[in-house]
Amino acid sequence: MLSVVASTAQVSPRPPLFDFQGVSMIHHFTDNWENVQNFQARPDDILIATYPKAGTTWVSYILELLYFGQTDPERQTSLSIYQRVPFLESDFKILPFGTELADKLTTSPRLIKTHLPVQLVPKSFWEQNCRVVYVARNAKDNVVSYFHFDRMNLGEPEPGDWNHFLRRFMDGKMGFGPWYDHVTNWWEKKQTNSKIHYMFYEDMIEDLGREMDTLCSFLGLSPSSEEKAKVMEETQFDKMKNNKTTNYSGIPVMDFKISPFMRKGKVGDWKNHFTVAQSEQFDQDYQAKMKSKTLKFRTLV
Template sequence: MELPPRPTLFDFHGVPMIEIFTANWDSIQNFKARPDDILIATYPKAGTTWVSYILDLLYFGQTCPDRHMSIPIHERVPFLEISIPSQPSGKDLADHLPTAPRLIKTHLPVQFVPKSFWEQNCRIVYVGRNAKDNTVSFFHFARMSNFQPEPGDWSTFLQRFMEGNSERNKLIQNSTTCSTEDLIEDFGREFNSLCFFLGLSPSAEEKERVATGVMFDNMKQNKMTNYSTVKTMNQDVSPFMRKDPLNFT
């Protein structure tokens, strides 16, 4: 498979972006959110996949158990703004999700989130991460993902990261906030907090099922969560899921 050249960052209304996030811009901005949609808003590599899988198992682990071993996580929880040639756009995947609620993820900064999410008063789960771990994870992801700008060496990437010359996100209203560090420190406490925000009361058995399913080693071995089905990611360069020391993606 011949891969396209790496993209370059450019200024988009004051925010560094790449073309796969802006090519479908008008369509993204006109996205029709529903009142029960849940938006997972994160900085890239801040714990997006982990929290996406937690919520996916929480909502659909019992009613649709086969989907977790047959449908990739990026189809179950579409990446709203992504638009890659010859592949379904994130918006199209979100539009056609058969589940209720729809779980949708985004790395857009608050000013770019489609207005329908505010109009429909959708719930938003914002995921943060220690900046040091986030930077390391993002660097290795940029090394292995052909749809990321060339990262250069570590010192160059780190300087660019500290200057803010990468995709950005901000805390947004009507949301709950969690962090990968807090989830690792006390998963039960943070899981209960998420459930409270979402208005859910899972049984002890359901909590255990989710906690087991989202363990790092289980997710790393699951082809539906480790992104090994995505051919534009060269996991020989660096695995999508790394653990060094706090490195859920």
């Protein structure tokens, strides 16, 4: 397993947000930008795209097990998920560039993750007609998860209190831009690109077997019932939360004393954070900003 030798005490001050090509970003995702944009995708690459805190690790691990769980079981215990599924645009200094990790992958297909909005995805993924698995999560649960993630991740901007963070989210002043634009623009891209499979976190919580069947159909996979059962077992939330290769416990910038990387993994936890007034204000703002008539989310199962 890749060792991370830096300590929390050595971590730089929390990075500020800045405008980057019309999207709020932090330098960890732009410092290696030339290599990101020039990244050479391969036709069999699978890009896992999400807004932050929408089930990225969950879907990454599902795909990793579907493709390599049977053929290379040692890989599942010897390498952390961020090595098996590199974060393309990442430049965290304590790890190799995401582009470098992706280039060094020996698997086929290569599984690569990104949080980039659709307009910033390297053009080679479109030129090579790569398959993309996009996962979206309802806005209220997404912002709650993002808040706790930023609290514990010293590599993220200072979150402030919950009320301040919620306002920032509504204003789109978040890493990787507004949630509204991200989920909608990827949805619109899917309408004209059959290589994009758009999934919903809430559907996965409701019936993972059903969603996995649909995903496998998209990917052209035909796992046996035993293989499918094994994947579903290994990707249960509590099991992943206690798995050192998937829970990010080896990353020094993440302070698990504040909050674990994998916190609850539920639908509807927003009700434990939003006041009635905040919920009403958020709903009004949501209706104004979500222009798509066909993209629908559920805030409860």
